[in-house]
Amino acid sequence: MMADSALGLLRPDTLDSQDGIGVINPADGGLIAHARLYDIGEITAMIEAADAARHGWAARTAKDRSDVLRAWYDLIVDHAEELALLMTLESGKPLAEARAEVKYGAAFIEWFSEEARRAYGEVIPSFATDKRVLTLRQPVGTCAAITPWNFPLAMITRKVAPALAAGCSIIVKPADATPLSALALETLAHRAGVPDTLFRVTPARNSPAAGDLFCTHPLVRKISFTGSTEVGKVIMAKAAGQVKRLSLELGGNAPFIVFDDADLDRAVAGALASRFRNAGQTCVCANRFLVQAGIHDAFVERLAAAVAQLRVDNGINASSTMGPLIDDRAVKRVSGLVARAIEEGAVRVGGSATAPEAGSFHAPVVLAGVTAEMAIASQEIFGPVAPVLRFEDEAEALRIANDTPFGLAAYIFTTDAARQWRMMEGLEYGMVGVNDGLISTEVAPFGGVKESGFGREGSSHGLADYMNVKYCLVGGL
Numbered sequence: 001m002m003a004d005s006a007l008g009l010l011r012p013d014t015l016d017s018q019d020g021i022g023v024i025n026p027a028d029g030g031l032i033a034h035a036r037l038y039d040i041g042e043i044t045a046m047i048e049a050a051d052a053a054r055h056g057w058a059a060r061t062a063k064d065r066s067d068v069l070r071a072w073y074d075l076i077v078d079h080a081e082e083l084a085l086l087m088t089l090e091s092g093k094p095l096a097e098a099r100a101e102v103k104y105g106a107a108f109i110e111w112f113s114e115e116a117r118r119a120y121g122e123v124i125p126s127f128a129t130d131k132r133v134l135t136l137r138q139p140v141g142t143c144a145a146i147t148p149w150n151f152p153l154a155m156i157t158r159k160v161a162p163a164l165a166a167g168c169s170i171i172v173k174p175a176d177a178t179p180l181s182a183l184a185l186e187t188l189a190h191r192a193g194v195p196d197t198l199f200r201v202t203p204a205r206n207s208p209a210a211g212d213l214f215c216t217h218p219l220v221r222k223i224s225f226t227g228s229t230e231v232g233k234v235i236m237a238k239a240a241g242q243v244k245r246l247s248l249e250l251g252g253n254a255p256f257i258v259f260d261d262a263d264l265d266r267a268v269a270g271a272l273a274s275r276f277r278n279a280g281q282t283c284v285c286a287n288r289f290l291v292q293a294g295i296h297d298a299f300v301e302r303l304a305a306a307v308a309q310l311r312v313d314n315g316i317n318a319s320s321t322m323g324p325l326i327d328d329r330a331v332k333r334v335s336g337l338v339a340r341a342i343e344e345g346a347v348r349v350g351g352s353a354t355a356p357e358a359g360s361f362h363a364p365v366v367l368a369g370v371t372a373e374m375a376i377a378s379q380e381i382f383g384p385v386a387p388v389l390r391f392e393d394e395a396e397a398l399r400i401a402n403d404t405p406f407g408l409a410a411y412i413f414t415t416d417a418a419r420q421w422r423m424m425e426g427l428e429y430g431m432v433g434v435n436d437g438l439i440s441t442e443v444a445p446f447g448g449v450k451e452s453g454f455g456r457e458g459s460s461h462g463l464a465d466y467m468n469v470k471y472c473l474v475g476g477l
């Protein structure tokens, strides 16, 4: 019944039990609904209609676009419970986390409704008395976005809101596992006054083919991709054919560094929030814990005790603090990494919270005795496992932390202000959390360096990602 009221947010034509994809609840394997899938011809038509719609949208005043975005934000807030329920059902995350994601995702729409009115150009002091130098900021045009399943709502709003604020049109292909919250967002946007063809959500019959279409259709001027580094590289290579503008928000291998002088309570609370949020399936999750020798044993003991308190259960149950992984394949991959680490000498610490037998659950795990060479310390785990490595001094911590092709987020826990600055400056990452395990907010620029990608989402930089800077010279004055 509850699911029916949440599914009521979707347009009936986006649900299709004959030919659509079955959306499965990872907590119990149950079927939630069938989402209609679009083929390449239909997605091509959407791109062309979006491109036709964008000129009228861009010609409207910034205030007008801002008001429509604000109305979309208000509708999301009004329907927060249904959206959270859809997300819990299709992604498995506990309801409390799904509610937090609705707030977080909506905050990008509110933020960019305000930023829409501040897309200022510049008048630059001229190099000649009879000439003036200025810049205009203009929308990049029709955009395409490809999004993952781990944050099915927020990964969409932080692309669509700045695109619409800038005056662009945008087509979003959501992850195959989580089309429902994306489709609900689309309905609410249209109800708020976003023109129907300007923003479309298109679950695709063939995701790689849809990606190819975005990379090769001449009307698509920009692609914003959030997902794995592996697929990001494919898109980057294909988009090179038309030199398309790109934002790539890719995978990470975040170090979480605890120094001897850290506040231990803060470090353990930060570790729990950073590593076990969304069952460890977060791109900015702490992926490896580097802990200085003097605090190592106390940290491991306290972390293991806190992890044993996690309530692993179907996210729909109010007592659940950790839900399932997205599917059985993910469970197999994560348990394989844990088994291999133990074979290589890592030790499982503490009792573990138990996980339900049915559904795609994986119990949370703390591993000590991990070394930088082990696969568990060099790959993105994307699961509820905390591998702990011991280090002796700051130089060693920095060397291990930077010794990775990834560069998304890093965390340090230290009360020494000078060390905080040395580490903030020395870490080769797009984002650094100091004495805090949760860094995500719409007001800050979210994004990586190295193989974690480029482009920034949130903040004023997030709007700039959807605008071109045009330099104009006025002579003969």
Ligand SMILES: NC(=O)c1ccc[n+]([C@@H]2O[C@H](COP(=O)([O-])OP(=O)(O)OC[C@H]3O[C@@H](n4cnc5c(N)ncnc54)[C@H](O)[C@@H]3O)[C@@H](O)[C@H]2O)c1
Pocket (backbone or CB within 6 Å): 146, 147, 148, 149, 150, 151, 155, 173, 174, 175, 176, 207, 208, 209, 210, 211, 212, 226, 227, 228, 229, 231, 232, 234, 235, 248, 249, 250, 251, 252, 282, 283, 284, 380, 382, 408, 448, 452
């Ligand atoms: N940096 C960030 O902001 C950020 C945020 C969330 C997730 N992620 C990353 O996403 C990954 C987990 O998400 P995932 O498993 O959905 O990633 P994924 O790369 O498998 O899929 C992401 C999206 O790409 C689509 N896709 C898959 N193959 C494609 C292809 N060949 N061409 C075009 N599209 C294709 C998928 O259908 C999905 O919509 C992790 O690596 C995580 O770190 C990064």
Ligand SMILES: O=CCCC(=O)O
Pocket (backbone or CB within 6 Å): 150, 151, 154, 281, 282, 283, 284, 440, 446
């Ligand atoms: O998974 C990556 C995005 C999570 C976040 O925005 O905090």
